[in-house]
Amino acid sequence: MILVLDISNPVVPVLCDEFVSPVARIIEQKGISVKKIHISDLIQIKHKVTGIIICGTALADSWYKDKRIEPLVSRYNVPILGICAGMQMLLSESGGVVIQSLEIGMIPVTLSCDGKEDILTKGKDEFSGYALHQYATTIPETWTVLAHSKNTAQIVRYSDKFWYGVLFHPEVRNEWIIERFVDITIK
């Protein structure tokens, strides 16, 4: 079962429909079971988890900024994909510093040499991604940049684990990234 984590402000519960459900649907369409859960409710997980996706949230939402995912990450030794704010959480807890980086709309994304070899991104040298963020992070030394836009790193991977961060929203027009991540969790 893949855990799809909602880190949006609970005062606006409809954000789950906008940022979490579309990701869950892509996984379900591959025949894999999914559990959507808000970060405040993590204690309730009783299923065997094979992968974790930390979803993004609204551009104006900064509620997640003082939350931590380290307890979740250390509890399960499974592949992780952080999307947008989820990537910011993963990297900031690995030593990355949150910086202003506004990108809205479709942006060109280009793979790095590492990205051309990685199991997640191989074979998709250039494409457009839907960006919706006002922050990014500096990239800690333990992470490798797999793809970048003009402004910043867009896809990163933790050096020796299947932990990925994607700054744009792959659920919009780049479902293949989520599908490949699901394949990694199966392997």
Added chain:
Amino acid sequence: MKFGVLLSGGKDSLYATWKIMQTGGEIACFITINSQNAESYMFHTPNISLTRLQAKASGITLLEEKTQGVEEEELDDLNNAITRAAKEFHLDGIVTGAIQSVYQASRIERICHQEGLWCISPLWLCDQESYIRSLISDGFEVIIAGVYADPFDASWLGTWIDNSFIDRISKISGKYQISLAGEGGEYESFVCYAPFFKQRIIIKDADKIFEHGAGYYHVKEAGLIS
């Protein structure tokens, strides 16, 4: 939180309104952009003036802004309307009925960001068949107000979005690559009744205008009944 809804008169903006209401959000106003350009990239046009009846039926104030509908320039008019609404109604955010259009969504997101507002699209990337079925089961009464793609013809104009509509459109959606919710601009809709309306809109007189493969349902007279 207080929201203003970008109201086109169609099902998506009013179902988005309903979803916000159901999850505890307050709808402080509707915002309608009245485009003079029937082929506007951003704004739905058939029967746009009837949003006044929808606002009255729901007891929510309507703020209207006119635009010539010139591509990109119309965004300045949208910006003005959102700024005015935010100031007048002390809004926290804007709600849109966007489902898949990154063209619409990213432009509205930019304006909201400039104005320090939340931008919420509750139907974003939704499962379209489930959405249309929920629309019907939740009690929305919606007609087809415009058709703009093959194989739609005049017979669709003014028909209700109901279970037979789903059967009918499901049969053609695969062959003609039509999205069930009409998100690709294949059809436009108009809401006569929503669960939060205090009154129902009745159409007393209308014409079907159809030529060169496209058409719209021109409502000449409509009113409210309790």
